[in-house]
Amino acid sequence: MKLFQQLLVAPAALGLLAPMAVSAAELNLDGVNQYASEEQVTSISQFGDVKPTDWAYQALSNLIERYGCVAGYPDGTYRGQKAMTRFEAAALLNACLDRVTEVTDELKRLMAEFEKELAILKGRVDGLEAKVGELEANQFSTTTKLNGKATMVLGGAADPLYGAEENKLFGDPKADNVTFNYDVQLNLDTSFTGKDLLRTRLRAGNFADSIFGNDNTTMEVAFQEDDGDDVVGINRLFYQFPIGDNFTATFGAKVRQDDMLAMWPSAYPADTILDIFTYAGARSTYSLNLGGGAGLWWKKNGWSISAAYVSNENAAQNSFIGAGEDYTATAQLGYAAENWGIAAAYTFSDFGTYFGFSPDTVNSAGVSAYWQPKQASWFPSISAGAGWDDQFDGDNYSWMVGLQWADAFMKGNALGAAVGSAGQIGSFGTKGIWFEDAEETLAVELWYKFQVTDNISVTPAVFYIQNDNGFDDTVGGLVKTTFKF
Structure with missing residues (x-):
């Protein structure tokens, strides 16, 4: 007025x-x-x-x-x-x-x-308004953003199951072969209120039958690809929204365990090499189970409490398995400060009944922590974790330590290395668990990421996996190129 x-x-x-x-x-x-x-x-x-x-x-x-x-x-x-x-x-x-x-x-x-100056500014404003109007008229949605990642991997490794000379008579095509694989992920992130998130992820790749798609040599980028090479499928479908000031709820038909945790207790990058090192050292506790599920977390002053339930995605596809007969339930207590964090978690797993076998339940627990310098320096970020479970009525263990140097040798680049439990190859897909009566085997990886542009990176890497049960050790190398858009 x-x-x-x-x-x-x-x-x-x-x-x-x-x-x-x-x-x-x-x-x-x-x-x-x-x-x-x-x-x-x-x-x-x-x-x-x-x-x-x-x-x-x-x-x-x-x-x-x-x-x-x-x-x-x-x-x-x-x-x-x-x-x-x-x-x-x-x-x-x-x-x-x-x-x-x-x-x-x-x-x-x-x-x-x-x-004169005002006339120039007015012309610029008019031009910006015209461009904004054109974008709004041509965008497919005013509530949805599209982002994606495309990864191509050229590399190879000795197959631990068929790499030995005495086993090559099986003629497995994966033995000592060099492969060129890809993985593409497209995220459609929708917000209706500005505080909620509906995520739909489309994914396709061809790692499934390669050396990097199974056993201990599975790559992180190949983990949980939808079944079938070169087939586009739904890899995520969940909705997340706040409840009051401190609570966040999540539910979805395809949601992963870590989507429902208030914090992830590791600074070692998720976009790493071997899948073994993506579980914060506690493979059974942080199983990254994917399927239908729901979760709730509370956060305040750095502290957080999370609860997550995930029914194995096979439960929705297999008539022999009910949604309540193959699942994981996780509770996590964590604290995240500015540059460090720690979390303790417990997971109860029920693997259901398969073709008349008795249900098998597993208790598992893990403690994981990380620290990273506030500014890039010669000192790396440190991530470490250890886990325990009682699978097969025994005490089984896993652990890992990961290091990452930001701006290594050149601003934007990164150097990383990790060591941890390799587990038993071929033993029910445990991928990182030492069984009570098994040999203590190790996995080691070393990588360097060249950040070519803000959206393109090239990562050469080598890795070594010590195998037991008479299988040969595995040595491999690769070059991974990642495009983000």
């Missing part, structure tokens, strides 16, 4: 904006004019009877400092509680309108002086 309108519709405020004449009989127009033009003040502090607690203090202060059209009595008082006459109100209104006119004339002079 403009100043003139405010003064007209707010007579109560006018009573605070000018002092009252002694009486109507003593009032004359000369006195009013004198009041409006003299005794002007420049600061509200000049009035001895105006306090910050007065209801119109801020309004009066604005009029004094912005327009300078408020006067006081010679004794330094304002007498804002007194009633004012219509003549005094008219005089005050006239003085303020004169000041507004002066301001308007000054603005006109400035506009004339910067006429």
Whole structure:
């Protein structure tokens, strides 16, 4: 509302904006004019009877400092509680309108002086508005963003099952072969309120039958690809939304365990080489189970509590398995500071009944932590974790330590290395668990990521896996190229 309108519709405020004449009989127009033009003040502090607690203090202060059209009595008082006459109100209104006119004339002079610059700015704004309008007209959705990642891997390794000379008679095509594989992921992230998230991920790849698609040599980028080479499938479908200030709920037909945890207790990058090192050292506890599920977490002042339930995705496809007969239930307590974090978690797994076998349940627990320097330096980030479970009625263990140097040798690049339990190859797909009566085997990886551009990176890597049960050790190398868009 403009100043003139405010003064007209707010007579109560006018009573605070000018002092009252002694009486109507003593009032004359000369006195009013004198009041409006003299005794002007420049600061509200000049009035001895105006306090910050007065209801119109801020309004009066604005009029004094912005327009300078408020006067006081010679004794330094304002007498804002007194009633004012219509003549005094008219005089005050006239003085303020004169000041507004002066301001308007000054603005006109400035506009004339910067006429050319203003015209250029107006043209740019009009151009931006046109481009924004064109984008809005051509985008497929006003609520959805598309982002993706395409990865190509050229490399090879000795297949631990068929790499030995005595086993090559099986003629397995994966033995000691060099392969060229790909993985493409497209995320459609939708928000309806600005705070929620509906994620739909489409995924396709051809790692399944390669050396990097099974056993301990599985790559992280190949993990949980949908079945079938070169087939596009739904890899994620879940909805996440806040409840109040501290709670977040998640549910979906295809949601992974870590999608429902308030924090991930590792700074070792998820986009690493071997899948073994993506479980924060606690392979059974952080199983990264994928399927239908729901979860809830609470976060406040760095602390978090998470609960997640995931039914194995096979439960929705196999009539022999019910949704409540093959699942994992996880509880996690964590704390995340600015550059370090720690979490303890427990997972109960029920593997259901398969073709008449008795149900097999597993208890597992893990503790994982990380620390990373606040600024890139010669000192790396450190991630470590250890896990335990009672699978097959024994005490089984896993662990890992991962290091990463940010801006290694060149800004934007990264150097990383990890060592941890390799587990038993071919033993029910455990991929990183030492069984109680098994040999302690190790896996090691070393990689360097060249950040070619903000969206393209090239990562050469080598790895070594010590196998037991008579299988040959595995040595491999690769070059991974990643495109993010």
